Amino acid sequence: MRGALSAFLFSITMLAVAQPVFAADDQKPAPVAPAPAPAAKDTSADLPPLPSESSVKQTTHVAGKTLAYTATVGALPVRDDKGKAIAEVVYTAYTLDGPRDPDRPVTFAFNGGPGAASVFLNLGAIGPRRIEFGAAGDAPSDAARTVENDGTWLDFTDLVFIDPVGTGFSRSLVSQDEAKKAFFATKPDIEYLSRIVYDWLLKNGRMASPKYVVGESYGGFRGPRVTHYLQTVLGVGVNGVVLVSPFLDSQAFEGDLSGTNFVVTLPSMVAANLERHNQLTPRAMAAAEDYSRGQYAGDLLKGRSDPAAIDRMVAKVTELTGLDPTFVKRSGARIETQAFLREVFREQSKLGSRYDSNVTEDDPFPFSPEQRTGDPILGSIIAPTTSAMVDFVTRTVGWKAEGRYNALSEEVGRAWNDGRDEDVESVTDLRQAVALDPKMKVLIAHGWDDLSCPFFASVLIVDQMPVAYDPSRIRVTEYPGGHMFYSRQDSRLALRRDVMNVYGVK
Numbered sequence: 001m002r003g004a005l006s007a008f009l010f011s012i013t014m015l016a017v018a019q020p021v022f023a024a025d026d027q028k029p030a031p032v033a034p035a036p037a038p039a040a041k042d043t044s045a046d047l048p049p050l051p052s053e054s055s056v057k058q059t060t061h062v063a064g065k066t067l068a069y070t071a072t073v074g075a076l077p078v079r080d081d082k083g084k085a086i087a088e089v090v091y092t093a094y095t096l097d098g099p100r101d102p103d104r105p106v107t108f109a110f111n112g113g114p115g116a117a118s119v120f121l122n123l124g125a126i127g128p129r130r131i132e133f134g135a136a137g138d139a140p141s142d143a144a145r146t147v148e149n150d151g152t153w154l155d156f157t158d159l160v161f162i163d164p165v166g167t168g169f170s171r172s173l174v175s176q177d178e179a180k181k182a183f184f185a186t187k188p189d190i191e192y193l194s195r196i197v198y199d200w201l202l203k204n205g206r207m208a209s210p211k212y213v214v215g216e217s218y219g220g221f222r223g224p225r226v227t228h229y230l231q232t233v234l235g236v237g238v239n240g241v242v243l244v245s246p247f248l249d250s251q252a253f254e255g256d257l258s259g260t261n262f263v264v265t266l267p268s269m270v271a272a273n274l275e276r277h278n279q280l281t282p283r284a285m286a287a288a289e290d291y292s293r294g295q296y297a298g299d300l301l302k303g304r305s306d307p308a309a310i311d312r313m314v315a316k317v318t319e320l321t322g323l324d325p326t327f328v329k330r331s332g333a334r335i336e337t338q339a340f341l342r343e344v345f346r347e348q349s350k351l352g353s354r355y356d357s358n359v360t361e362d363d364p365f366p367f368s369p370e371q372r373t374g375d376p377i378l379g380s381i382i383a384p385t386t387s388a389m390v391d392f393v394t395r396t397v398g399w400k401a402e403g404r405y406n407a408l409s410e411e412v413g414r415a416w417n418d419g420r421d422e423d424v425e426s427v428t429d430l431r432q433a434v435a436l437d438p439k440m441k442v443l444i445a446h447g448w449d450d451l452s453c454p455f456f457a458s459v460l461i462v463d464q465m466p467v468a469y470d471p472s473r474i475r476v477t478e479y480p481g482g483h484m485f486y487s488r489q490d491s492r493l494a495l496r497r498d499v500m501n502v503y504g505v506k
Contacts, residue, residue, distance in 0.1 A: 047171065047403070050075045050088050054399040057097070058150050060128040061154050067274065068097040069128065070155060071392075073399040076199050078182075080167070086182055089196050090169045090401075092118070092393070093204075095130055095158045103240065103501060105137045105157040105210040108197050110164070110226070112217030112247070114189065115412035117168035117405075118379075119389045120159035121216055125244070125486040125495070126153045128159070131388045133381040133487055144387035151492035156505045157212065162196055164189065166412040169393070169401045171483060176415070185417035195228040198236055210239045212503070217453055217483065218443075220246020224430035231436055238433070240441045240502045241328050244495075245453045245483045248426040252457035259300030262334045266292045266317070267456045270338055271448035272357040273322040280480060285448060288320060289456060300334070337451045338371055355379040356482025377484070382407050427461055434474060435466075441502045442474045445495055447485030 012188035025200050053074030057383040060067050071094050078087035083299035096104065108122045123131045123146060129150040153159065163170040165183040172179040182188055193228075201207050211230075215223035220243040229328040229348075230236040252264050296316070299309035318325045321335065327343050328335070341352035342363070350364040353359045353376040386407040393399050406412075434440060444462065446455030462476050478499050479491035486492040 001107055040418075042500040047173070050090070050169070050362055053447045054397050056397045058128070060152065060154065062128075062148075062150060062152050065155060067128070067154055070095050070097055071128075071397055073393050073397045075170070076196055076203070078195070080182070086178070087165045087172045087192070088172045089165060089192075090163050091196070091200060092122060092161045093159065093200075094154055096154065102208060103210065105212055105213040106201070106206050107153065107157045107214055107438055108226075109159065109161045110193065110213075110215040110219035110222050111167075112215070112219040112221070113165065113167070113408065113412065114184070114218050115167060115406075115409040116217070117389075117407050117409075118219075119168070119407050120484065121214065121219075121244070122159075122161045123385060123388055123392075124484060125151065125216075125492060127159060128152045128154045130393075132385055133384055133484075140178065141383070144384045144391065146388055146392070149487070149492075151486065151496045153499060156503055158209075158501060160200055162193065164193060164412075166409050166415075167406050168219060168389075169403060169405055171403070173489060180415050180417065184412060184415040190225045193222065194226045194234055197226065197230060198234045201236065207236075211236065212240045212242065213238055213404070214242040214244065215246065217245055220244060221248060221424075221426045224248075224433055227440075228429040228433040228436075228446040231433060237437065238440060241430075241433070241443070242499055243442070243444045243500060245446055245450055245485070246444060246458065247453050248430070248461055249427050251425065258374070259297065259334065261291050262300065263297050264454050264457045265337055265451055266296065266320070266335065266459070268357070268451050268454045269335060270320045271354075272344070273320065275321070275358055275449065275480065278449065282478075284494070285478070289459065291316065291320070292456065293460070325368075335380065341451070342371060342438050351376055353463060353482065355484060356447065356449045356489050357451055358449060359482065363446075377407070378483075399494075432473075434469060440473070443498055443502045444474070444476045445485075445498065446476070446478050447481035447483060447491065448478050448482075449482040450485070452483050 053069050053072060055072040058069055060069070071092070073090065073092050075088040075090045077085040078089060080086050109118055109126065111120050113119045123129065124133060128149055129146040131144065134372050149494045151222045165179070172183060174182065183192065199280050213223050213227050223241050223243050223246065227238045227241055230238055242299055252260065267285065267288045271280060271285060274284050296313060299313050310332060314325060314329045317333045318337065323335070323343060331339065337354060341354065341357060343350055345360055349363050349371070350360040350370060351363045355375065355377045359377055361374070361379070365372040386405055389407065390405045394401065430442070434442060444458045446458060448455060455476070458476050462474055465474060479485045479494055481488045481491045486495055
């Protein structure tokens with residue numbers, strides 16, 4: 001998808017391209033006999049079996065109520081068309097104790113990457129316990145202690161967090177080449193994860209329960225496609241979908257000629273500037289959106305046909321972003337994301353995060369022409385979230401799995417086929433799923449400061465939905481914060497209130 005995947009790939013590096021071998025005498029490629037391909041290896045024999053399902057009774061407090069619930073960790077097999085187990089997918093489920101209510105919903109949650117485990121939604125946003133992360137000053141050595149989550153959804157829905165193959169403790173049981181075909185591409189990813197949802201419902205006797213799907217980032221891309229696949233192939237209706245900071249369409253991040261990518265990202269840069277000056281309000285953001293899709297988009301398209309257009313853009317973009325006017329002019333008022341994140345904090349020798357541009361860290365190479373280090377937020381959250389989740393699974397629940405827990409897997413990122421054989425978008429499935437079920441509701445939630453999956457892309461996408469759709473059925477909401485806006489308490493609680501409307505909870 002021509003670079004668009006980098007917008008939501010959590011900074012996973014791709015494999016380097018192999019260089020040709022040159023002969024010493026003439027520096028031309030020397031003929032090299034191709035090496036025989038290694039035999040495909042079935043890795044299942046190298047792995048000890050995953051333990052049986054384990055559970056623990058717990059309590060939490062939310063909205064003035066005490067909730068008694070069961071936390072369960074287990075694994076479901078993925079089988080090929082011959083019935084052979086080719087992978088094991090691990091889930092963490094939280095189910096309310098007491099008599100079974102046939103009307104109690106169950107929600108299936110996916111994170112993104114691809115290559116991210118579901119720990120971020122679990123311990124950051126909607127699970128019964130959470131860990132602090134995603135704020136300025138956080139460090140990898142921060143204590144991995146969880147506290148009760150006052151923003152949990154557990155009082156109105158059971159929760160099932162699913163870790164795709166290669167993330168968390170989930171794993172492939174076949175060779176790398178087979179795994180690439182079976183798991184690490186868009187189409188099979190949607191198909192086997194949808195089947196995991198079906199299998200969990202079947203195993204737990206919940207086929208008749210109301211069902212919801214929530215996905216963050218690339219999980220937000222998965223959400224509509226999993227929903228539509230469940231509806232049309234597996235025969236499972238979905239009552240509602242919540243997409244958190246979703247990536248919905250690669251085309252929104254392309255368009256160097258039309259300037260669409262700059263239209264999409266400018267409002268998030270404006271939000272960051274407004275927040276730094278304590279002026280971030282819905283009214284101020286509405287004005288930024290109007291300019292971006294109006295005069296700014298028009299002036300970008302005019303190009304050199306209107307010599308005054310560049311001066312208008314430079315003046316207005318400088319005003320809205322607070323950037324140096326010389327930098328804005330040299331950029332042609334087309335502000336590239338990573339350049340913005342360095343430039344806005346250059347005088348302090350700091351870097352802003354793509355996931356929340358006002359979260360910074362010291363730049364270890366401030367005089368380098370390009371950024372030479374990872375993202376500030378990603379660097380600080382992997383250690384505490386990994387430690388907290390492993391401690392919960394292995395000590396609290398007692399599910400003693402061997403092997404590494406992958407909160408964010410570079411191996412999956414390197415193996416991923418980024419959809420070169422198909423359009424990388426889920427808007428088509430979103431439209432079809434909503435049209436198919438007139439009772440289904442969709443909430444698309446974003447943080448204003450997110451430059452990895454900018455909120456304005458979803459705004460523009462939803463604004464192009466058919467007029468016949470009831471606007472209340474597909475809503476876009478924005479909150480202070482970035483990609484993981486739920487790390488801020490006020491935003492997490494506001495998300496909870498908006499989600500309750502989707503579930504019909506008063």
